[in-house]
Amino acid sequence: MIDPRRLRLEIGSIAERLRLRGIELDVARLEELETRRKRMQEEVERLRNRRRAASRQIGEAKAAGDDIAPLVAAVGNLGDDLAEAVRQFDAVRDELSEFVNALPNPPDDSVPPGRDETDNVELRRWQEPVDFNFEPRDHVSLASASLDLEAAAKIAGSRFSVLRGPLARLHRGLTQFMIDTHVLEHGYEEVYVPYLVDRRTLVGTGQLPKFEDDLFAIDGERDQFLIPTAEVPVTNLIRESILDYAELPLRFVAHTPCFRSEAGNYGKDTHGIFRQHQFEKVELVQIVDPAKSWDALDELTAHAETILRKLELPYRAVALCAGDLGFAAAKTIDLEVWLPAERRYREISSCSNFLDFQARRMLARYRNPETGRPNYVHTLNGSGLAVGRTLIAVLENYQDGNGAVHVPDALRGYMGGSTRLDL
RNA sequence: GGAGGGGUGGCUGAGCGGUCGAAAGCACUGGUCUUGAAAACCAGAGAAGGGCGACCUUCCCAGGGUUCGAAUCCCUGCCCCUCCGCCA
Structure with a gap:
């Protein structure tokens, strides 16, 4: 697997080296997947963070003997939103990893150019x-x-x-x-x-x-x-x-x-x-x-x-x-x-x-x-x-x-x- | 094939539905002490990912489910161990 970070940062030079193998890296598609991945990952993490905080609050309230009903009600449909976001994130991530896993190793600089x-x-x-x-x-x-x-x-x-x-x-x-x-x-x-x-x-x-x-x-x-x-x-x-x-x-x-x-x-x-x-x-x-x-x-x-x-x-x-x-x-x-x-x-x-x-x-x-x-x-x-x-x-x-x-x-x-x- | 017991950090091994990434020990890193080392003591330290960063998220075999909340409860699967059977 190519280092995903390098793939993001050095996409041009990696594409160039893959071209030596006769592989045309679909840069536009990769960037589109990356953009979606980043957006969904942030969304999922934001929702999870909210759920964590809310659950912790409920736990603390319960330990203190307070009424937790309003707090539970305030959670609303966070669970559904999160499930949907996770579903979308998983889909992008799977697509992305399939894409990256199908990319061969870029040749080392010492490898001679050539087709066959x-x-x-x-x-x-x-x-x-x-x-x-x-x-x-x-x-x-x-x-x-x-x-x-x-x-x-x-x-x-x-x-x-x-x-x-x-x-x-x-x-x-x-x-x-x-x-x-x-x-x-x-x-x-x-x-x-x-x-x-x-x-x-x-x-x-x-x-x-x-x-x-x-x-x-x-x-x-x-x-x-x-x-x-x-x-x-x-x-x-x-x-x-x-x-x-x-x-x-x-x-x-x-x-x-x-x-x-x-x-x-x-x-x-x-x-x-x-x-x-x-x-x-x-x-x-x-x-x-x-x-x-x-x-x-x-x-x-x-x-x-x-x-x-x-x-x-x-x-x-x-x-x-x-x-x-x-x-x-x-x-x-x-x-x-x-x-x-x-x-x-x-x-x-x-x-x-x-x-x-x-x-x-x-x-x-x-x-x-x-x-x-x-x-x-x-x-x-x-x-x-x-x-x-x-x-x-x-x-x-x-x-x-x-x-x-x-x-x-x-x-x-x-x-x-x-x-x-x-x- | 039958019966039972288990899968928790680099390793060993605790863990009550809530503030648990998780006690303790080993191993590791830094410091104190020492001529030096060891021992002792103090402190730190898991892994993966995201973000320029402050930070954030995930991970207690895997996948589902219940729940506001799961290492903990339920279901399925995989793997390991013990005994019996069969067998090279």
Whole structure:
């Protein structure tokens, strides 16, 4: 959520920054809502103040043994007036909060301008792609019988996968490797969290109210959704709380399945397991002192990069342009891994600083030691990494030209010492 | 699924339909004392929102209701705890 006060005072510059995202802020409507809100709020508070004073007087009169009948009569239809004013005020406030909740985070000044992914800016590359002296095969071909997409389609439909034997083990091994690295080397606390969450939780991180179509909802009485990422339950751990300053930064790592409807992506990435309705991800979440969130973004991104480096997978880091930013992010660095069969870099991690955007929605604060007052924390998260896509990258980058795939050195311990996959 | 007990400030925990944002303790901040610290004593201090400001409003799980007035009474829902049953 954008700071309502800043929205009022700096409406021009905020509108300008939202324009970079391709969002035209309806300034006239916002100002009209604000004017009504202010008028109704003052009216409600004035009436409530009168009621309070009158009730207190009646209480005092009663305690003194005086006749309270004239005082009660003098209250008149204050109650009805107040109820009507409250009704109007609630209506404006709901309209206003719906309007404000639908506004994305204005991009940080360091975010490159642009409309879509073609305007993203490459920041750095690590390792040049291996120049195979043969035609590289894609992950579906390499995985052969260990990847059973027909079985998945039979039992669940399209965009699901069944992994068998060595491929299932590689998938599990990658997950363990990632978690271990973040816990043991980067100091994250591992957490296990629910995969179903309620509406309030999704509003907290920004998936709702705007993007309900992207989620899988649970049918029936329970108003719950399958999580689209661990970011949702993990970041919400600190919702509606005031943290001690000494607790910061909080660093959580969680491994969860992620569920996405992929509405609007029909026909996109339909080959193989690149884009699935269900996939596994190891997610990094940080809750930090607002003064330190930009350093934290670099640090968190480096933690994700460590996984790629240990696996010796060529990748590049790109800064998302304003038009390609997610709803809640003020800035995002994507890590893109090289996929030989596609001959291009593809997203494998997305690391973002949300500043106080999510914290405001969640009412997540820390006690500022200098003022003793609560301030909003800053939240960040990033994939470290998307497991299914890492699996693709390992298969394709570690193929030997004869249809065999070697096990990256870093994974040997997670694969029973095997040096190659018997797919 | 059955029976019972609860949800009050950062935490623990009192609270009679009225002057209750709410006792007390812990934790916190400032001061006194001390070479320093601790202890003790004194004082301050909840959260959200509005207003340039003096100030004002809201908040005792949530939503309704009764009332001039609700933390307190009534209804509904949610959550937690204990016991029984079932169960990985």
